[in-house]
Amino acid sequence: MLFPTIDFGLFFAFSFILVWGLNPYNTVKKYVLLGLSLAFYASWNWRFMLLLLASGAISYLVGLYVDAAAQRPFRRVALGVGVALDLGILAYFKYLDFFIAQALNLAHMLGFDLPLGFVNVTLPVAISFLTFHAISYVVDVYRGRLAASRSPLDVVLYVSFFPHLVAGPIVRAHVFLPQLATPPRAGDFSFGENMLLILGGLFKKMVIANYLAVRFVDPVFTDPSQFSRFDLIMAVYAYAVQIYADFSAYTDIAIGVAALLGYHFPQNFNQPYRALGIGDFWRRWHMTLSSWLRDYLYIPLGGNRHGALATARNLMITMLLGGLWHGANWTFLIWGAMHGCALVLDHAWRRSAAFARWGEGPVARVVDWALTFNFVCLTWLFFRAPSLEAVGQFLGGVWTDNGAASTMPAVVLPLIACGALTQIAPSRARAAIGVVLDNRGAFASAAVGFVLLYAIVVMAPSAAAPFIYFQF
């Protein structure tokens, strides 16, 4: 049940009535929200609902044990066991076959056979995001950032709440759990702004991302040898726009849906292709993952507290694991390594005397932006290609032009321009228009909502590509 479908439209319309109807009865409402979240998850595979419940139960029990208020022995061990269980579930479903394949390859190269077989399990939807939420909860309790919840319902609902369940944003426990304590008030949210957020997300996914994927990017990456050098280069830029439109659309809709149910989610994207430097890029792209990696991996590793070499090592480890999180494939590891190296250089450059002297001028800023944007686009090639061989084939096509004429559809450039617009539009415009709609009354909101949705349906292609981050 993905967001831009009739299934989800009906599901949300039904959920909306139930949730607000039960708002005065907070505990009953939370049970209903949990039921809705389980039903949402069961629409992919009902068997994995147990995984969801198990993850919530582990978090709840470990959280109770390691609660900072209690001076219990082996708190650290209990935390370690909890995190290991969460990571163990993730490793089993997502990485075991990858590591078995590497072990078999290594053994074959060394000339002996290992008695290992692949487990071939179905990857449960949302397992990565589930793990992030579960770890966030137990570590925050351990650090004393929040008290362990005495309510198993709250903890299970936190890890399974359907708007963030499949592809984020990653909502920290200390942000979400206090919101469950009392019934939300509609007056704390702008209907107009969140309606525009959802409709903007639908436009980015159904029009920009789907057309770019179906009409250009997917065919080029399926068989790069059939396309000209120009097409190959343009496909990388088109993919940069596609992945932004696709992923930011999902989280925009998630944030909007959660707000219309009365819950605040954090922002996940802030015009990332405007970034000046890779460090800035990661403060704007998938912000909830970046801050999660910073708080639960980079800083515990030592962060930047132990000198330049240790900082570089910590950045590399963080980005390599960030790459591996996206999938068990060498392409993701190399993508992470490229970003790690770039972050190390960026870190050093911004602390250098040369940067203090020349780095802030207008020309330097333009160069900074161009280098950052093009580097990020180059790394997307590794992210999108199915294998390292495919990357080699793609780069080979760019290096030795096959002389074919460009077959890039005319619609690609306007779509890329639309993507560029999303990066330069004033970030407060949506909130301002939302307030105007709220003040104009229900009729104005309904009229604007209908006209925008009508336009999206008119423009949307009949063929659609799945959400990219759905697979992670």
Added chain:
Amino acid sequence: MAEPRAKPPSSTSPWAWLRILYAVLALTVFAFPGGMVDWLDERNASGWLTAPLAVARGIDAASAAVGVKGVGQQLRGWFAAAIGDGDT
């Protein structure tokens, strides 16, 4: 100093939100009824959606009778042709 303006009821009541939300969804279904008919039809193998399917077909007929469905189809066809997307 001026008093801050109170928010109008349409922005603070979830039931006002509900009316807007349902109005937008209902108007969209009326404008493009084919999607809902197909969606229900695909899920009606055991016949348990016969009643809603009949309603959706009624909406489809009404939308076609007043010309709303045709406008939507025409606009989709025009947009698809304009951007060279033959299969939309």
